[in-house]
Every structure is written in C-alpha cells, then in structure tokens.
Amino acid sequence: MRQQHRQLAQLEREGAHLAPGASEEAAVGRRVFTEGRGPVLTDLDGNQYLDFASGTLTQSLGHGHPEVVRALTEQAARLWNVHDAATPDRAALLDTLARLLPEHLDTYALFSTGAEVVEAALRVVQATAPPGRNRIGALRHGFHGKTMGARMLVHWDIGHQSFAGNSVLGYAPYCYRCPLGLTRPTCELRCAALVRRHIADKPSTAALVFEPVLGAAGVIVPPPGYWEQVADACRENGVLLVADEVLTGGGRTGAFLASELVGVEPDLAALSKGMANGFPFAVLAGRHELLHDPAAATPGAYASTYASNPLGIAAARATLEVIERDQLLEQVRKLGELLDGRLRGLSDRFENLGDVRGLGLLWGLEFVTDRARRTPSPELARAVYAAALDLGLRVALGGHVLRLAPPFTIDEALLDEGVRLLERAIERAVTA
Known part of the structure; x- marks a missing residue:
C-alpha cells in the first residue's frame, strides 16, 4: 500500500x-x-x-503536452470568450478538421462537451426529418450522455420518472453476452437483422444514433458485417446515421473515426473527449446539406455560452496538429x-x-x-x-x-x- x-x-x-x-x-x-x-x-x-x-x-x-499547454497559455493571455464570434484560430482549426475527417463530413459546429454535441445532433435530426419520421433508433447498452435528450435515447429513467421519448432500441453486437442466446458464426448476425427490422426498415424512423464501438458499456467491438448490414439498410430506407464518436473520435481506435474501421459513412458525427487533449471541447461534423438546411440552421441553433470559445479552439488546434504532424x-x-x-x-x-x-x-x-x-x-x-x-x-x-x-x-x-x-x-x- x-x-x-x-x-x-x-x-x-x-x-x-x-x-x-x-x-x-x-x-x-x-x-x-x-x-x-x-x-x-x-x-x-x-x-x-x-x-x-x-x-x-x-x-x-x-x-x-507542451504544445497544448503553450497554445492554451498564449490564448489565455489574449482572449477567453466572446460568445461564438470568429477568432483568428477558428478558420485554421476548421481547415485541420477538414483534412482529418472523411471528405463528406465537411461542415462543423463547435461545442464544449459530449452531451452538448449529442443534443445538437438530435436537434439537427428533429429539424430536418420529413413529416412522419418522428422516431429515433439507438442501441441497448449505448451511452450518449446524462442530459435528458441523451437519456431518452437509451430509455435511462431516473427515480420514478420515465422519459423513454420517441426512441426505439435495437440489439448491440455484444457477442460475449448475446441477448439472443446465439453464438458466432452460426448466429448469422441475427442482432443486425433485428436492428434492420425494428429500426432501419420502419418508415417512422428519422435516424439511428450509435457508438461504432460501445465505450461505456465495456468496449463492445462489433463483429465483421454487423455495421455493414445496418448501415446499408439505413441508407436504403432514408434513415440518417448519427455516429456518437465522443469517446472514439480523434484517433483512439487507430482511425480518426471508429466509423471508418467498421464500414459506416455517417451523416453526422459527434466528437469530444480526446479532441483537445482533455480541455472542454466538442465538434459536430456533418454533411453540408444537413447542417446548412434552413430548418436546422436557425439563429442560435449551433451557439451556446462556451461554444467556439478561443481556449477550446486553441487546445483543439494544437492537439490535432500534433496528431497529424506526428x-x-x-x-x-x-x-x-x-x-x-x-x-x-x-x-x-x-x-x-x-x-x-x-x-x-x-x-x-x-x-x-x-x-x-x-x-x-x-x-x-x-x-x-x-x-x-x-x-x-x-x-x-x-x-x-x-x-x-x-x-x-x-x-x-x-x-x-x-x-x-x-x-x-x-x-x-x-x-x-
């Protein structure tokens, strides 16, 4: 001891x-x-x-890390917060994100925490969903934050209050504890087939919010073919793919997005934890047509008290430039x-x-x-x-x-x- x-x-x-x-x-x-x-x-x-x-x-x-410390220290001596006004480093950070992220994710909104950026993604989905698409899919064992919208996704009730909302849950690819009592490979990925049936194939589903690798649940890594099946079905049926990469985004799994490793091309991706080496920072990355949709881009839609603050931008820029350069x-x-x-x-x-x-x-x-x-x-x-x-x-x-x-x-x-x-x-x- x-x-x-x-x-x-x-x-x-x-x-x-x-x-x-x-x-x-x-x-x-x-x-x-x-x-x-x-x-x-x-x-x-x-x-x-x-x-x-x-x-x-x-x-x-x-x-x-000395480069992140230096960037934060120098920025702290200059400017801390002017709401979401442009600052000199912001354009450079956006350029860095464009180099590191998949080409189709070319538009970004900056926030402070993981739960905040997940909530922003949900607002985009809700604002742009066609009439009749009023449900959102998620996976059992998933974790997306502790705010109400994030909790609703996974039916996380507190006390005697139930806030299941409009989400529909599918089976996560938890092979070690298969909820269906099956084993690979004879299971033929029945879990993926059921996600297709109950979420992707439903005309009422607007989006599937998912962790490519489920982190808080214990690092549940999908077997080959799971996400290919689910993603293909979502694409065929007009269901948006929203990747919660709060934990995995920024290179933790060996690709900048874990989605790249599991064969998913998301429409929106939420990133936070490692993006600024532990300093509060988050980014919502998305397709241009989604984040520029007038319904999703109303005044203040991507703003919050600490969104785009110069300190977070400085820390993120320094972190990502080291990841890229080295x-x-x-x-x-x-x-x-x-x-x-x-x-x-x-x-x-x-x-x-x-x-x-x-x-x-x-x-x-x-x-x-x-x-x-x-x-x-x-x-x-x-x-x-x-x-x-x-x-x-x-x-x-x-x-x-x-x-x-x-x-x-x-x-x-x-x-x-x-x-x-x-x-x-x-x-x-x-x-x-």
Whole structure:
C-alpha cells in the first residue's frame, strides 16, 4: 500500500461539503492527483502512476503536452470568450478538421462537451426529418450522455420518472453476452437483422444514433458485417446515421473515426473527449446539406455560452496538429497490435478474465466469477482496479469491466510496464 496520509486528510476535508455521486473510479481509488506529465500522474503524497485511462479517456497526447499547454497559455493571455464570434484560430482549426475527417463530413459546429454535441445532433435530426419520421433508433447498452435528450435515447429513467421519448432500441453486437442466446458464426448476425427490422426498415424512423464501438458499456467491438448490414439498410430506407464518436473520435481506435474501421459513412458525427487533449471541447461534423438546411440552421441553433470559445479552439488546434504532424494514428495502430497480444496473454492465464476486446488503444477487460456461467464480477474488477493503483497503474473502472486507454504518445517500454503491473494486480485480486 502506498502512502496516502495527506490524501486521506484532504478527502475528509472536502467530504464535509462535496456532494456524493462521484465516479466509481474516484470512490474506489480515493486519490488526490496533483500533477500529470505525459503518461504519468503524481498524487498528493508523491506517489506516481502510469495513467492507462488517459484522464477519462481524454488525454490523447498525455498530460501537460507542451504544445497544448503553450497554445492554451498564449490564448489565455489574449482572449477567453466572446460568445461564438470568429477568432483568428477558428478558420485554421476548421481547415485541420477538414483534412482529418472523411471528405463528406465537411461542415462543423463547435461545442464544449459530449452531451452538448449529442443534443445538437438530435436537434439537427428533429429539424430536418420529413413529416412522419418522428422516431429515433439507438442501441441497448449505448451511452450518449446524462442530459435528458441523451437519456431518452437509451430509455435511462431516473427515480420514478420515465422519459423513454420517441426512441426505439435495437440489439448491440455484444457477442460475449448475446441477448439472443446465439453464438458466432452460426448466429448469422441475427442482432443486425433485428436492428434492420425494428429500426432501419420502419418508415417512422428519422435516424439511428450509435457508438461504432460501445465505450461505456465495456468496449463492445462489433463483429465483421454487423455495421455493414445496418448501415446499408439505413441508407436504403432514408434513415440518417448519427455516429456518437465522443469517446472514439480523434484517433483512439487507430482511425480518426471508429466509423471508418467498421464500414459506416455517417451523416453526422459527434466528437469530444480526446479532441483537445482533455480541455472542454466538442465538434459536430456533418454533411453540408444537413447542417446548412434552413430548418436546422436557425439563429442560435449551433451557439451556446462556451461554444467556439478561443481556449477550446486553441487546445483543439494544437492537439490535432500534433496528431497529424506526428502521424499518431499509425502509432496507435502499432501500439494497439502490441497491446492486443499482451492482453490476450493475460486472458489465457486468468480464468476470471472472461473476455478481452478492443481496437487501437481502447480495450475492455471483462471479469467474471467463472467462465462457464460468465457471471459478472464487479467485486473482482474493483479489487483489480484498487490493486493496480497500489502498484502504480491507473485504469478506468466501470462495473465488472476495466477499460484501458493509454495516451497515443506512450512508448513500447511503458506499455509493457503497464501490462506487467496489471498482471500483478490481477494476481493479487484473484488470490486475495
């Protein structure tokens, strides 16, 4: 156990006034972080950690990247906020986005958070949908934010209030826990066929909002053919494809959009987390004809208090220019292949590690009580998470799944060191 005396005192002090309801990671980890440099975090007691969660899957370039720090510092000395008025860097940022995003996504609206940009995408869909197309499709296990519109998509009720709204849910491609009780390849992607039947083929459906790789659900990677079937059916029936790339956008999976890897050409894409290396920033990318549609582009439609603020633009521009200049998408693919092999080696060793899945530098490890029944074990996942912190490794915890998302700039030696620490943490947890 690492020294935590100062941290525990600090946590007790803030607990007198801080509302409960922190993330599971914060509640279990109980750390007070004071500094971040590259892939390394330092806490109040001087302990250091390899950050394999990249903040909250946000620090694409690692903590305190000097070029992002410089861009923010220089901008902070000049100008912070003039609502959504044009500033010198905005045109340059838009040009960079046009180079990195698929050619058909050539028009952009700038926001601050993931949920905000998802809500903006929903407004575009609702404004442009023809009469009669009044329903929106989404996937079970999906996560799109905590605002009301985002919650309505996945029928996320709070208390006794039900806000299912007008969304229709389809089956996510969760092969490890197939909701239909089938197995590949004999399943013939029945989940995709049902999404086609209940969402894509319905004349009342305006759009399908989806995560190409479901992140909060535990990095659910679709099998080959799933998205091709669903996307083709949506295209044939006039259903818009809205990709929630808040977590994956910006290169996390080895392509700038995960949609590119799974064979989908979205009409709208929402990006946020890693786009400005953790600074609040989000972008809605879309087809020209959608975002310029008079019904969707009424005065104020793409404006908000912090939308287009100069600080977010500066951080995003610096982050994306480093990703582009240093060819970090290629680096993500290379490191992802290495991480794939290392993590599957852990799966071979530990019976309680039921499934390992991922793309690029985004991986999910699903812990179970036993492989035969696949009973989820959140207790074991929490124990591994806590043991990893004690050993000097920070990952992302959610239920019975741990997610790994190292920064794009990590080197192979530190990647291997992180996997070694994770292996030791699993050993501790399963033998405790």
